[in-house]
Amino acid sequence: MTTMQSVYRSRRERVAEFIKSKGIAAVRFEDFEEARSPSVRYLCGHPGDAFLVIGADASSVLVPWDENMANKMASVDKILPYTSFGRRSESAMRSVLEIMNVPKGARVEFPESMSYPSYIEHVAALDDWDLVCEKGGTDTEVLAMRSVKDEVELEIYERASGLTNSLIAQLEDLVTSGGLKTELDVALFIEKEARAHGAERTGFETIAAGPGRSFGIHAFPSYGNGPIGTKGLSILDFGIVIEGYTSDVTMSFARGPLSPEQATMVDLVQAAYELGASACKPGVPAKDIAQAIDNFFAKSGFSMPHALGHGIGLEAHEAPGVNLRQENKAVLVPGNIITLEPGLYHPEFGGVRLENDVLITETGCRVLTNSKIVML
Amino acid sequence: MTTMQSVYRSRRERVAEFIKSKGIAAVRFEDFEEARSPSVRYLCGHPGDAFLVIGADASSVLVPWDENMANKMASVDKILPYTSFGRRSESAMRSVLEIMNVPKGARVEFPESMSYPSYIEHVAALDDWDLVCEKGGTDTEVLAMRSVKDEVELEIYERASGLTNSLIAQLEDLVTSGGLKTELDVALFIEKEARAHGAERTGFETIAAGPGRSFGIHAFPSYGNGPIGTKGLSILDFGIVIEGYTSDVTMSFARGPLSPEQATMVDLVQAAYELGASACKPGVPAKDIAQAIDNFFAKSGFSMPHALGHGIGLEAHEAPGVNLRQENKAVLVPGNIITLEPGLYHPEFGGVRLENDVLITETGCRVLTNSKIVML
Numbered sequence: 001m002t003t004m005q006s007v008y009r010s011r012r013e014r015v016a017e018f019i020k021s022k023g024i025a026a027v028r029f030e031d032f033e034e035a036r037s038p039s040v041r042y043l044c045g046h047p048g049d050a051f052l053v054i055g056a057d058a059s060s061v062l063v064p065w066d067e068n069m070a071n072k073m074a075s076v077d078k079i080l081p082y083t084s085f086g087r088r089s090e091s092a093m094r095s096v097l098e099i100m101n102v103p104k105g106a107r108v109e110f111p112e113s114m115s116y117p118s119y120i121e122h123v124a125a126l127d128d129w130d131l132v133c134e135k136g137g138t139d140t141e142v143l144a145m146r147s148v149k150d151e152v153e154l155e156i157y158e159r160a161s162g163l164t165n166s167l168i169a170q171l172e173d174l175v176t177s178g179g180l181k182t183e184l185d186v187a188l189f190i191e192k193e194a195r196a197h198g199a200e201r202t203g204f205e206t207i208a209a210g211p212g213r214s215f216g217i218h219a220f221p222s223y224g225n226g227p228i229g230t231k232g233l234s235i236l237d238f239g240i241v242i243e244g245y246t247s248d249v250t251m252s253f254a255r256g257p258l259s260p261e262q263a264t265m266v267d268l269v270q271a272a273y274e275l276g277a278s279a280c281k282p283g284v285p286a287k288d289i290a291q292a293i294d295n296f297f298a299k300s301g302f303s304m305p306h307a308l309g310h311g312i313g314l315e316a317h318e319a320p321g322v323n324l325r326q327e328n329k330a331v332l333v334p335g336n337i338i339t340l341e342p343g344l345y346h347p348e349f350g351g352v353r354l355e356n357d358v359l360i361t362e363t364g365c366r367v368l369t370n371s372k373i374v375m376l
Numbered sequence: 377m378t379t380m381q382s383v384y385r386s387r388r389e390r391v392a393e394f395i396k397s398k399g400i401a402a403v404r405f406e407d408f409e410e411a412r413s414p415s416v417r418y419l420c421g422h423p424g425d426a427f428l429v430i431g432a433d434a435s436s437v438l439v440p441w442d443e444n445m446a447n448k449m450a451s452v453d454k455i456l457p458y459t460s461f462g463r464r465s466e467s468a469m470r471s472v473l474e475i476m477n478v479p480k481g482a483r484v485e486f487p488e489s490m491s492y493p494s495y496i497e498h499v500a501a502l503d504d505w506d507l508v509c510e511k512g513g514t515d516t517e518v519l520a521m522r523s524v525k526d527e528v529e530l531e532i533y534e535r536a537s538g539l540t541n542s543l544i545a546q547l548e549d550l551v552t553s554g555g556l557k558t559e560l561d562v563a564l565f566i567e568k569e570a571r572a573h574g575a576e577r578t579g580f581e582t583i584a585a586g587p588g589r590s591f592g593i594h595a596f597p598s599y600g601n602g603p604i605g606t607k608g609l610s611i612l613d614f615g616i617v618i619e620g621y622t623s624d625v626t627m628s629f630a631r632g633p634l635s636p637e638q639a640t641m642v643d644l645v646q647a648a649y650e651l652g653a654s655a656c657k658p659g660v661p662a663k664d665i666a667q668a669i670d671n672f673f674a675k676s677g678f679s680m681p682h683a684l685g686h687g688i689g690l691e692a693h694e695a696p697g698v699n700l701r702q703e704n705k706a707v708l709v710p711g712n713i714i715t716l717e718p719g720l721y722h723p724e725f726g727g728v729r730l731e732n733d734v735l736i737t738e739t740g741c742r743v744l745t746n747s748k749i750v751m752l
Contacts, residue, residue: 033693034489035411047596066593066681068723073596083681086702113410116495117488117511135493184571188564195560200597205577217442220423220449221576305443305459317409326462347444 005075007152008044009058011145015043016058018141025106025129026055026097027138032065035113038314039142041244046074050082051089053096061096089118090125097129104128112139147311147319148335153245154359157337160242161357161368163197164249168370171236175229175253176376183208183223186236194240203239203246204316210234211255214350217306217343229253229376233262233350235343244314248339249369250355255376264300265344265352270373272296272342273354276308280358280365286322286330286338293342294324302344309339312357336360337368381451383528384420385434387521391419392434394517401482401505402431402473403514408441411489414690415518417620422450426458427465429472437472465494466501473505480504488515523687523695524711529621530735533713536618537733537744539573540625544746547612551605551629552752559584559599562612570616579615579622580692586610587631590726593682593719605629605752609638609726611719620690624715625745626731631752640676641720641728646749648672648718649730652684656734656741662698662706662714669718670700678720685715688733712736713744 019027030051031040040052043060050064060077064070067081078099085092102108108126110119110133123131149157167190174180180189187206194202209219211232219235228234237250254266272293279289290308297304307323320330322338332338338360343353356369395403406427407416416428419436426440436453440446443457454475461468478484484502486495486509499507525533543566550556556565563582570578585595587608595611604610613626630642648669655665666684673680683699696706698714708714714736719729732745 049594068721069592069594069596071723081681086700088702110492112493113491115489116486116492116509119492121511133492135497184568188568191567192560192564195599196601201581216445218425218445220445223571225572305457306441324462326464345444347447 004045004152007150008075011043012054012060013058014145015054015138015142016056019054019109019138020056022138023107024056024109024132024138026053026100026102027109028053028093028111029139029142030111030113034115035111037111037113037139038244039139039146042142042146042314044074044076046070046076047244050074051092052076053093053100055100055102059100061100063092063096090122093122093126097126102129105130107132109133109138112137143319146313148333149313149337149359150335153313154335156243156245157247157357157359157368159198160240160245160247163194163199163242164240164247164357165370166197167193167238167240168249168251168372171251172372172374176374181227181229182225183210183228184225186228187223187238190238190240199240199242200244201241203241203248207235207237209236209351211350214352215345215347216351217345229255231255232258233265233352235351235353237353237355239312239316246312246314246316247357247369248312248316248355249357249371250341250343250353251371252352252354252373253376254352254373259349261346261349262352265302265346265349266373268297268300268302269342269344269352269354273340273356276340276342277356277358277365277367280332280338280340280360282332282334282360282362284332286320286332287324287328290322290324297342297344304343305345306343309341309355311336311338313337332360334360334362380421380528383526384451387419388430388436389434390521391430391514391518392432395430395485395514396432398514399483400432400485400508400514402429402476402478403485404429404469404487405515405518406487406489410491411487413487413489413515414620415515415522418518418522418690420450420452422446422452423620426450427468428452429469429476431476431478435476437476439468439472466498469498469502473502478505481506483508485509485514488513519695522689524709525689525713525735526711529689530711532619532621533623533735533744535574536616536621536623539570539575539618540616540623540733541746542573543569543614543616544625544627544748547627548748548750552750557603557605558601559586559604560601562604563599563614566614566616575616575618576620577617579617579624583611583613585612585727587726590728591721591723592727593721605631607631608634609641609728611727611729613729613731615688615692622688622690622692623733623745624688624692624731625733625747626717626719626729627747628728628730628749629752630728630749635725637722637725638728641678641722641725642749644673644676644678645718645720645728645730649716649732652716652718653732653734653741653743656708656714656716656736658708658710658736658738660708662696662708663700663704666698666700673718673720680719681721682719685717685731687712687714689713708736710736710738
């Protein structure tokens with residue numbers, strides 16, 4: 001705990017330096033049902049349902065929904081239960097700013113995710129201060145911090161990858177042998193094995209889609225009682241969470257005889273994955289990798305309806321983005337952990353996707369996970 | 377399908393009437409990772425990752441992330457894949473408004489959940505129209521529509537409650553007999569039985585907390601590998617989803633000998649639940665019921681750190697709120713389905729909560745689910 005306390009403190013000190021440089025006196029982060037942000041957890045260890053305010057002097061106040069939980073989990077200077085303000089955000093925030101001695105007139109930043117009507121209400125209610133809410137502010141800075149994993153986080157990812165790889169190997173064996181036959185079997189196997197081996201949870205709802213449903217990028221429902229690994233193309237997309245950090249991998253199962261179209265899709269996705277992995281190194285714009293894969297598919301007359309990948313961490317999707325969006329300026333740096341997940345989908349032939357987690361290193365990259373397209 | 381198509385259409389017609397009465401030409405709903413709203417599903421059947429625009433003439437355009445999925449699931453006039461706009465919201469919205477012939481200068485409403493910075497960008501990019509984003513707008517109107525279940529929804533809730541009650545009975549037997557011993561056992565039993573019997577998914581991450589962890593309102597992690605139903609107080613909070621609609625129940629397990637404090641907590645929660653259920657009928661302000669329970673606990677020197685209940689439906693938490701918040705003006709009406717979930721928590725003695733789903737009827741209420749505090 002002492003170690004993590006100092007880790008949280010040093011992260012908050014970086015935030016304090018950043019806001020000081022921007023002339024901001026205090027910044028608020030929040031993680032509630034309306035807008036989840038694990039930056040709260042990243043900065044103090046509290047797992048959710050709270051807002052956190054950090055001052056330019058690195059002081060910190062947490063306003064949690066569950067006081068008992070905060071007393072056990074949060075490493076902050078002060079805890080003020082939200083219920084003591086009747087869960088009224090404006091009055092809680094006023095008390096926090098007064099306790100922190102944030103001078104009247106000073107700039108106070110709100111989360112970028114805050115809704116327009118709610119922000120307008122806060123501006124009116126907290127008119128003693130100069131409120132700010134914008135893209136590219138401190139939220140974004142913390143996402144940038146989170147996108148470069150530190151030693152503590154890299155050690156967690158070794159464990160997360162190890163458990164993920166153990167599951168991948170077992171899943172390959174069990175789907176091949178017929179030990180796991182249905183989407184439900186496979187999804188519950190993951191849930192059980194992950195939790196039994198120390199995972200906090202799965203990173204997102206496991207997607208297990210047999211040949212009849214793999215046409216969907218994210219099958220709906222995410223898994224059902226139908227078969228998986230039968231003739232055609234099946235997709236299995238899952239992640240496991242260790243101490244808040246998720247892995248994110250997709251296996252595909254291809255059982256022949258495949259149609260020529262299916263065989264082509266499998267070959268193209270495999271080749272695209274290898275092309276992507278070979279391009280991952282520091283200094284490369286993430287968008288260029290996405291563009292290379294897009295071009296590769298286009299040459300064969302195919303197109304991928306989703307991003308090539310994304311950063312992972314305390315969220316299943318975080319910075320850096322590995323996509324073609326106009327605003328994507330991310331350049332890979334050592335410590336990024338990204339997914340590469342080329343996939344192709346067809347309403348009749350089904351879908352195939354291959355996804356692994358890739359750590360950017362000083363000299364190139366290391367693929368952390370062993371997911372594959374399993375030919376049955 | 378024909379029936380659901382006409383149900384979606386008539387819901388959209390109600391939305392169209394509402395916006396027409398407000399002088400609004402088109403309204404946008406959205407359900408993306410940043411801000412989930414199953415109103416999209418409620419209004420067209422598409423399960424997520426899309427925005428939907430409805431015009432004052434009840435015309436509708438869906439902009440989905442997954443075109444294949446939309447072609448199978450969505451009942452709308454037109455589908456425009458988001459990828460064809462590079463997932464740029466402003467340009468997609470411009471095309472939709474042009475296709476719908478929304479006149480320049482007309483009012484166009486955006487979701488209340490839209491972030492402040494994003495809304496400001498849309499205002500700048502779509503300056504041919506008069507944009508609106510406010511609390512109490514069409515989002516709120518649709519939440520009000522959703523809070524009164526129609527015949528289709530009541531029929532779904534009969535099935536959801538039936539399956540939930542079957543699980544409750546089995547869980548009581550299996551925890552009592554020792555057939556399910558750990559949090560993991562119990563949570564996976566629910567996941568498996570629910571999906572095997574037609575549930576789309578569980579309504580939220582099941583919370584299974586043995587005596588060492590039941591002090592948390594929402595235990596963290598939500599379930600682990602520890603024991604449940606052992607000496608002291610355990611909490612099991614779960615919901616199952618049928619066609620998008622979730623149940624939400626909490627069982628508690630109390631294994632003696634209990635400490636005097638634990639026994640008092642159990643008795644108070646049971647009595648509070650009965651008091652709450654006896655107060656549920658049309659015309660009653662939901663806040664009054666929450667206040668009665670608050671007063672009841674206060675007489676014994678206890679206080680409950682969370683709301684007494686909430687509406688359920690396509691979301692686990694929706695209107696009407698059954699809480700003490702200043703802004704809560706909800707008055708119960710027939711067709712509301714709410715939870716009642718009194719609970720008490722102590723850092724050492726643990727927690728106890730009893731939660732059932734209650735349908736408000738013409739004459740009073742009907743408790744749909746059979747959850748209980750099981751004395752072991």
